[in-house]
Amino acid sequence: MTKRIFEGVLPAITTPFSPDGSVDHEFLREHAQWMMSQGCSGMVPLGSLGEGNTLEFDEKVAILKTLVEALGDKPVIPGIASLSTQGAVKLAQAAKDAGCQGLMVLPPYVYTSDWREMKAHMSAVIAATDLPVILYNNPVAYKTDFLPQQILELAGEHPNVRGVKESSTDVRRVTALAAILPPQVELLVGVDDALLEGVLAGATGWIAGLVNSHPRESVELFELTRAGKYAEATRLYRWFLPLLRLDTVPKFVQLIKFVQEETGHGSARVRAPRLELTDAEKAEARQVLAAAQASPALVGV
Incomplete structure (x- = not known):
């Protein structure tokens, strides 16, 4: 049986900023270690939630070095994206040099084209190292939709393609991938409010x-679902869903960071062009959080 390398709950870790706007490496280290202590399997920095598109190259490399040191032998799997193919290849190689154990490869920022060009970009980045790769499909954010047969084509040509993060928000896409992916390519859920459905369809990981x-709560939900304890999983899922849906709206970065701050696990600071939430948006998010906190009996089933 092929060994799974992207199994379990992998946080798309947020990037913490100090009051002066620089990356807060001390908190980054503490936050990653805290999540690992709660049962997570590794970290996925520099993705959409990690505000990777607002970070400079040197900042990205420094973040990777901090996390590799903080996690020891646990995997750090950074998002690899750039405006150019050359930039993405450079970042992939730097990630390997920093000690990362895998890559999550995104389509290029801004430019969206046909499969011929997208395949050439993805192939160049995948082939830039020998690290195992997760293909990241997020047509909602990046306007590029990698169809199941196209993903299969990349996996057939590149043996280090070992996973797919599916974030199209279409559960039917998850089932389509589960039906055709070879055993060595793992399927990972990429949107929070489709976790239970994705695992039931065959996903073995959750970013x-x-x-x-x-x-x-995230680890418990994943493990209950994987174990087939559907009554308990459904009960926890229903409790969690209003919070999980904060991950699927345009201001998901601001909202998740705000919830971190409200629960004592981070700061709401974001990097421009993002701005922190308005008072009205904060009040709405607080209502969602307060409703969850008012029924703690649903947690720890």
Whole structure:
């Protein structure tokens, strides 16, 4: 049986900023270690939630070095994206040099084109190292939709393609992938409010968002579902869903960071062009959080 390398709950870790706007490496280290202590399997920095598109190259490399040191032998699997193929290849190689154990490869920022060009970009980045790769499909954010047959084509040509993070929000896409992916390519859920459905369809990993504020609940939900304890999983899922849905709206970065701050696990600071939430948006998010906190009996089933 092929060994799974991306199994379990992998936080798409947020990037903490100090008051002066620089990356807060001390908190980054503490936050990653705290989530690992709650049962997470590794970390996925520099993705959409990690505000990777607002970080400079040197900042990205420094983040990777901090996390590799903080996690020891546990995997750090950074998001690899750039405006150019050359930039993405450079970052992939730097990630390997920093000690990362895998890569999550995204399509290029801004430019969206046909499969011929997207395949050339993805192939160049995948082939830049020998690290195992997760293909990240998020047509909602990046306007590029990698169809199941195209993913299969990349996996057939590149043996280090070992996973797919599916974030199209279409559960039917998860079932389509589960039906055709070879055993060595793992399927990972990429949107928080489709976790239970994704695991039931065959996903073996979850790159999660609200895990940044609720790691114990996230790990428990995943493990209950994987174990086939559907009554318990459904009960916890229903409790968690209003929070998980904060991961699927345009201001998901601001919202998740705000929930982190409200629960004592981070700061709401974001990097421009993002701005922190308005008072009205904060009040709405507080209502969602307060409703969850008012029924703690549903947690720890």
